[in-house]
Amino acid sequence: MTEGERHELLSAGAAAFAQVALVNVRREFPHHELLLEIDAEPVGRPRERHPAFYGSYDWHSCVEMHWVLVRLLRAVPELVPADEIRAVLDDHLTADALATEARWFADPNRRTAERPYGWGWALTLAAELGALGDEGAGRWAGNLAPLAGVLVGRYLEWLPLVTYPVRSGMHDNGAFGLSLALPYARRAAGRGDTRLLAAIHAWPATNAPLVRTRNFAKSRRAMKLSSGQSIAKSRRHRGCACIGRSSGGSVTSSGSRVGS
Numbered sequence: 496m497t498e499g500e501r502h503e504l505l506s507a508g509a510a511a512f513a514q515v516a517l518v519n520v521r522r523e524f525p526h527h528e529l530l531l532e533i534d535a536e537p538v539g540r541p542r543e544r545h546p547a548f549y550g551s552y553d554w555h556s557c558v559e560m561h562w563v564l565v566r567l568l569r570a571v572p573e574l575v576p577a578d579e580i581r582a583v584l585d586d587h588l589t590a591d592a593l594a595t596e597a598r599w600f601a602d603p604n605r606r607t608a609e610r611p612y613g614w615g616w617a618l619t620l621a622a623e624l625g626a627l628g629d630e631g632a633g634r635w636a637g638n639l640a641p642l643a644g645v646l647v648g649r650y651l652e653w654l655p656l657v658t659y660p661v662r663s664g665m666h667d668n669g670a671f672g673l674s675l676a677l678p679y680a681r682r683a684a685g686r687g688d689t690r691l692l693a694a695i696h697a698w699p700a701t702n703a704p705l706v707r708t709r710n711f712a713k714s715r716r717a718m719k720l721s722s723g724q725s726i727a728k729s730r731r732h733r734g735c736a737c738i739g740r741s742s743g744g745s746v747t748s749s750g751s752r753v754g755s
Contacts, residue, residue: 502570502571505570505571506571506574509567509570509571509574509575510574510575512563512567512575513563513564513567513575513576513580515560515563516560516561516563516564516567517564517576517579517580517583519550519551519552519556519557519560520548520550520551520557520560520561520564520583520587521550521583522550522551523540523541523542523549523550524541525552526541526549526552526553527552527553528541528544528553528554529608531604531605533604544595544599545557545595545596545599546587546589546591546592546595546596547587547588547589547592547593547595547596548561548587548596554609554613555609555612555613555616555666558613558616558617558620559616559619559620561584561587561588561620562616562619562620562623564580564583564584565584565620565623565624565627565632565635566623567580568580568581568627568632569623569626569627581631584631584635585631585635588635588638588639589638590637590638592638593638593639593641593642594641596642597641597642597644597645600642600645600646600649601645606649606652610649610653610667610672611650611653611667611669611671611672611673611675611676612666612667612668612671612672612675613666614646614649614650614672614675614676615671615672615673615674615675615676616675617639617642617643617646618643618646618647618675618676618678618679618680619675619676619678619679620639621636621639621640621643621679622678622679622682623678624636624639625682643679647679647683647690647691650676650691650694650695651690651691651694654694654695654697654698655694655698657669657698673695676691676695677692677695679691680692680695
């Protein structure tokens with residue numbers, strides 16, 4: 496498909512896409528979320544936990560729907576209700592709301608929450624706001640920066656520990672999560688912060704011996720600590736492939752998982 500054909504297809508559906516996103520980001524229920532409860536404190540409703548991204552059934556879908564709105568503003572602003580979109584973004588992407596989101600994900604008990612799919616969508620949204628580049632986008636991007644910083648930190652903690660790829664077509668597919676993070680990582684590298692981009696590209700080389708471990712018994716013997724305790728219980732995986740880079744530096748194959 497050519498760029499012109501893509502634009503034509505987007506133009507034809509832009510109004511409908513915008514309407515779907517505008518309705519869903521403001522719809523709090525039904526809501527799905529996996530929660531780890533560590534005390535007797537009340538959980539609260541979704542809007543209290545996630546004042547920016549409470550809608551669209553689950554957190555990562557709500558983040559994605561906000562990305563849809565920003566993308567439409569950048570690509571076809573004349574074909575969507577731009578004023579309504581900006582009003583919703585102003586309402587949701589406030590400094591206070593996004594600070595609450597950042598605190599939620601900064602909690603060590605939630606270090607695996609939304610990994611890596613939701614992390615990737617949040618960084619994709621941040622990158623799209625940077626690409627939009629107008630005054631409103633600059634304000635929203637600045638408000639989103641603390642959350643983006645927390646999630647970059649989560650990636651940097653996670654990637655060096657990855658032991659094998661996850662290649663399923665579900666949310667924990669590592670390749671998709673890393674591909675979503677790449678636009679943000681490249682923009683950050685352009686500003687001089689190369690940490691995330693380097694971590695994504697370095698992963699296959701640093702963990703290749705572990706990724707190639709396929710036999711369960713052999714992996715147990717290989718990963719014994721000096722005390723005799725195993726680092727982790729490894730299951731046998733068939734046909735696993737490392738995360739690779741194409742000539743353009745994009746993620747080209749599999750994803751990954753670590754224990755929490």
